[in-house]
Amino acid sequence: MTGKRFLARRLGFYAAAVWSAVTLNFLIPRLMPGNPSLAIIEELERVSGQSLPPRTLESIQRLFGDPSANLGAQYLEYLGQMARLDLGVSIRNFPTPVSDLVWQGLPWTLLLVGSTTVVAFLIGTGLGVIAGWRAGGRFDSIVTPLTTFVSSVPYFWVALLGLWAFGFVLGWFPLAGGYDPDLPVGFNAPFALSVLHYGVLPATTIVFSAFGGWLLGMRNMTVTTVREDYVLLALAKGLSPRRVMLRYAARNAMLPNFTGFALALGGVVGGALLTEIVFSYPGIGYLLYASLQQRDYPVMQGVFFLITLTVLLANLVADSVYALLDPRVRERA
């Protein structure tokens, strides 16, 4: 197979994946029971504690209508919008454009979830190599069970406990928010410092809950790799154990973990809903959650579209980097 054909096939695959994801994005929300106008009415009634006047109901239904009406026309319009990267206007935040909402939350999500995903991966994978290299050793027999325990603690509980202990009792960290709102937003030292200060608790709790998965995966892969002949050979050749551990065992054991990491990076744009709720952190997770609840189709579509694209992109990157890490993939291609 020539390089060109290979590339064309990959691109065809990604195009098909984008199309089907985009179509599902459109269909699934509309196949769910309920619709935006009913959700808005319900929310307004909940907030006011009273039933709405009949004219209000009419006016809301006139504006947002019954979206189960002509699905075909809606789909064509939607495809056109997606092609122009026009995400439309939010319903919950009418008439704010979806792109405004996304840009308001996305940088914070990328910052928090992006950095914690990388840190959790590095810590987990690093410790996993050490644990797996001497499986059954002192380090392994303490850290591995402890990690299993830690990762089975529900995240929201860790987060609430962290908030209570370090935020409320000790008062080291603020109780809510992503930055000091009294400072002007921008790239300046006081603001950056406040972002760090406000970010410590959310980030630490995420890393605390997430590194365990990487550690266990890496440890178990390392355990099987260290039994391989080539590791024994390397050791027999008299190479330093450190070099064998990192260059021979870890490099091979890391492949599955790395795939997982690439996909996790793709999922970063989905945000960390529980973190955002517990710490009132600005981000995209809550936006998505609230849009789902209130059937805000344009926002749901916009965010899902973004997630789809990043996951596919991450997939592409993983595919490529895999080839670098593992020569066997290159040869087969």
Add this chain to the structure above:
Amino acid sequence: MSRRGLLVAAVMVLATACSAGGQSRPTGGARADTIVFGKTDGGTTYVRNFNVVGPATQKTPNTEMIYEPLARIDYSDGGTVKPWLAESLEFDEKGTQLTIKVRQGVRFSDGTPLTADDVVFSLRLPLDNPDFNLAGTTYKAVEKVDGSTVAVTFDSPGFSEVNQFASPALPMLPKKIWEKQDLNTWTNPDPVGTGPFVLESFAAQQITLRARDDYWGGKFPMKYLKIIPTSPDAGRAQLLRGEVDWALSAWAGAQEEYVAKDPRTHLYQLYATGGAYSMLFNTARPPFDDVHVRRALAMTIPRSDIVTTLNRPGTEAGPTGLVDLVYKDWLKPEYRGKVQQVDAEGAKRELAAGGWTVADGKLVKDGTSYEPTISFNQDFGWASYADIMINSWKSTLGLQVKPAGAPGANLYESQQLGKFDLTIVATGGAGVSGVYSMLAGRAAKPIGKKAATNLGRWRDPATDAALAGLLGTSDVGRLKQYAQEMQSIVVDQVPFSPIYNSYWFVVINAGRWTGWPTPEKFSYVPFPGLGPDSTMTLMNLKRAAQ
């Protein structure tokens, strides 16, 4: 092990460095002229959207401090309508023409005066743009009479519909700014209103409003009102620490966890909204077209058990649909403060009187048997309350009612279409006629056709006569008479059965600002959704002696 220790140490160092950095800033000085409202139910960020007439559920919060309506609803006085930006609102004898005198001396925050033209423009906005009729206006035309007078016409007597002029969704807008805008795209980023505050600065996690010194109503003791997003849990900690002065939060353990810590400054207040959660019968289909069945089921709702589960003792709803705390002067004496206890014997007598028996958990009459279901909104945690009711019906009457929890939006659709036996709804509205308008025969639709308000399909000539009376007069004596007729109908015929009252839950830390109203003694409610009430609340606060 060492790496992990290193990480923990690094975090600690960073933490101390940061918290030290945070403390060095002068927080006290900035806080002294500021009141902080912690918003617990608006998500984690705000969007700069001051398009106040749009139907978004997530506009910028607290716009009621910037835009004001013509009138307010006084919840300390039977939910009656009092003028606000209007000097007076008066109907002619027939009730089809309302004359509005515009308050003089009111200025928008850009310095221009509020004129009759602005009022005409604002009131016509929902007529010209029916999609933006969030206030649910019912008048037909608006005309300017002179520089300070506006006439509003109704097709039928509108005495009881004057409450629409108190809706925060019908604010008075500056014509010269709004007439040029497309409401479908404009987010009104720099709002100009008549209200006591202007937008000082906007960040996604903090809105800072500054008190005007040229507000028509008077001066404010604070300079800034800050609105910050928080979660219910963090919000409670912030209230305890005094970082937040004012919040809305239904806090089940507030007495022990909050008030008891400092009863002088930690206030937890419940104000009745005038609304209630009620069980609605589908009166268009058997067996609930029979009053005996409705009475029997209503008599065996364990209301006290439900409010105990809700952690809100004493909030059982009375039988009339009018909440005591708001409508005490309007209630018949025998219904005042009445709590309906479970009456199993009475309920059995009712079933017998209607010729009903219960066999195998089913309601049976003339060889036909019915297995009713009760639908409710599962998003609001109603399942456990429905269970309490179902268990009570089983143990008192032997009747097996099936629970049918549904997500809110689905539930609402089935209610509109009349596809239910028993269902849970929010009842109540502004004023007595607002509460009972859901029973109007003209709003009833056959099952399968969407009804907007009369979800229970109630048709009753006596009800329609009393409602027509309520709508057709402004005479308080006669209004009370019709209101009492409606009470008797609801208690006797049971088209719906109220279960527990709705409240605004206000949590206050009065360490910095004192002079808050209390539910025992108030003439305005410290609830931000009621704009003029919040204005009066803030204006009458005093800086606490530190």
